[in-house]
Amino acid sequence: MERHFTLGEFIIENQKDFPYAKGELSALLSSIKLAGKLVNQQINKAGLAEILGKIGKQNVQGEAQAKLDVIANDIFIDTFRNRGEVCGLGSEELEDIVIFDDEIHRDSKYIILIDPLDGSSNIDVDITVGTIFSIYRRVSPVGGPVTPEDFLQPGSKQVAAGYIIYGTSTILVYTSGNGVNGFTFDPGIGSFFLSHPNIKFPKKGNTYSINEGNYVHFPDGIKKYLKWVQELNEEENRPFTSRYTGSLVADFHRNMLLGGIYLYPQGTTAPQGKLRLLYESNPMAFLTEQAGGKATNGSERILDIKPRDLHQRVPFIRGNVDMVEKAESFLSQF
Structure with a gap:
């Protein structure tokens, strides 16, 4: 009978791949999976518990907050x-960092950045949403106060990152720098089991994901690229297929498993891009590279960008290497 590893068992088996103290990644992911189970429970009963809809307030991003946010x-x-x-x-939902400055946290070596509910604008119509997380080793002295510099590290310094996708099944996908693995939640047992080992982008992709309703606002290079992907060319398997849900986690997950490119460029309505570097782009870029793909802002590797502030936005293009490089070639012409 085939052995099905739980998330905890898998981490223990692969602790040699974690660059720091044994047991720390296991404990961190244990907290993440526990919180993910609780969020999943709330999402599954949202319609019955009357927690759909907006709360009438905006988050620090100026976006209307859903109750589930x-x-x-x-x-x-x-x-x-x-x-x-x-x-x-x-957190993407908070203006400032949360500091846990008490006895049980003071000697902790790690900080975490989260997008608690990515794609929450879709929750009222039952479209897939997710949680994104990013883990760093603090740069300030252990035992001392946490500083902003602990959070403003380039994505290349991440020690682990991943997401939980709340869809037809709930799946936790993560990397600690040695490949990408996915674990599906079994609600009957209450555990996450390895279901997607060693995820890699397929060699070829033919799906593109972008909000084409913003076409008029896009840079000329992106407009030219979109015209190219829509052209008929049987040898290059074009036109490509368009798939876009408005949920980064959902579009990312599909394109990583099936092959494709995701684009959220800058535009006249979002001159710096829309996605947050720390909460969305960095963790997704880490996963992308570990799965054999490429992530860029159009000209620069996402993981090399030095953050300036907690809520910095960047253009974001990620997916199969050849597809991303093709998009970059169009951008470089303008």
């Missing part, structure tokens, strides 16, 4: 507050 954010903060793996947390 706030609930998911609180769940992750409370989970990490009650456990001792991290000394600080940054």
